[in-house]
Amino acid sequence: MGSEEAGTGGLARYALPRARAGESVGLLGGSFDPAHEGHAHITREALRRFGLDQVWWVVSPGNPLKAKGPATLAHRMARARAVMDHPRVTVTDIETRIGTRYTAQTLRRLRRLYPGVRFVWLMGADNLAQLHRWQDWQQIMESVPVGVLARPGQRISARASKAARIYRHAKLPARAARALAAGQPPRWCFVNVPMIDMSSTRIRRTGGWTRQGSEIVMPARL
Numbered sequence: 001m002g003s004e005e006a007g008t009g010g011l012a013r014y015a016l017p018r019a020r021a022g023e024s025v026g027l028l029g030g031s032f033d034p035a036h037e038g039h040a041h042i043t044r045e046a047l048r049r050f051g052l053d054q055v056w057w058v059v060s061p062g063n064p065l066k067a068k069g070p071a072t073l074a075h076r077m078a079r080a081r082a083v084m085d086h087p088r089v090t091v092t093d094i095e096t097r098i099g100t101r102y103t104a105q106t107l108r109r110l111r112r113l114y115p116g117v118r119f120v121w122l123m124g125a126d127n128l129a130q131l132h133r134w135q136d137w138q139q140i141m142e143s144v145p146v147g148v149l150a151r152p153g154q155r156i157s158a159r160a161s162k163a164a165r166i167y168r169h170a171k172l173p174a175r176a177a178r179a180l181a182a183g184q185p186p187r188w189c190f191v192n193v194p195m196i197d198m199s200s201t202r203i204r205r206t207g208g209w210t211r212q213g214s215e216i217v218m219p220a221r222l
């Protein structure tokens with residue numbers, strides 16, 4: 001792996017990620033406001049369960065559906081890098097640098113920028129439940145394989161979601177998860193990984209700590 005400067009002036013603080021044709025790259029898009037151990041956990045699970053070569057954390061300029069803007073990109077990037085330190089994971093601000101915000105748009109650009117790379121869109125189950133509200137969401141389903149990871153309290157809503165219903169014919173069984181990246185979309189797979197009950201909302205509300213039973217848990221590597 002490795003990286004190269006993209007020559008985008010002030011935005012080139014972080015390098016563009018590098019991928020070779022034929023490699024499978026999972027894209028975990030998110031606000032990461034802030035990044036937490038739940039993100040790191042599903043990333044390790046995605047690498048393993050879907051047999052991916054890499055995962056890129058695509059730190060969004062801002063979720064188009066969220067009215068309130070997130071913390072600054074520089075702040076979220078720095079925190080994401082501190083939380084996710086893995087040789088096959090890259091934290092990137094690529095959407096800001098290529099000027100996209102909507103996922104369908106981002107995927108179109110990435111597929112042109114990285115010909116031959118097998119991208120897989122990754123998300124937690126809560127996002128599958130909302131996917132039908134995203135711009136050109138069916139285009140997303142038709143353009144890249146989608147890997148969905150279980151999230152506490154979200155399995156039922158994800159399974160009953162509009163996207164799951166419309167694309168039920170394209171669902172791979174979890175036992176075939178490793179084949180996800182290799183085939184033609186539409187194809188998606190839900191994997192029932194062990195779950196970590198953490199969210200950025202809760203960290204923002206509590207100032208960092210969460211409660212698990214009687215225990216106070218601090219986010220990993222704050």
Ligand SMILES: Nc1ncnc2c1ncn2[C@@H]1O[C@H](COP(=O)(O)OP(=O)(O)OP(=O)(O)O)[C@@H](O)[C@H]1O
Nearest residue numbers: 029030031032038123124127151196198199200201
């Ligand atoms: N604990 C978790 N388990 C499974 N998936 C998760 C978890 N936390 C985040 N994700 C997934 O990671 C991606 C990025 O998440 P995001 O940055 O929105 O974090 P979040 O904790 O969901 O934030 P917020 O509470 O602000 O909505 C999304 O696809 C989301 O579903």
Ligand SMILES: O=C(O)c1ccc[n+]([C@@H]2O[C@H](COP(=O)([O-])O)[C@@H](O)[C@H]2O)c1
Nearest residue numbers: 029030031060063065102103104134135
């Ligand atoms: O494209 C859209 O319409 C769209 C709507 C909502 C969310 N997304 C993307 O979904 C990812 C998760 O967003 P978030 O804020 O829940 O972390 C992130 O990459 C967003 O850009 C994309």
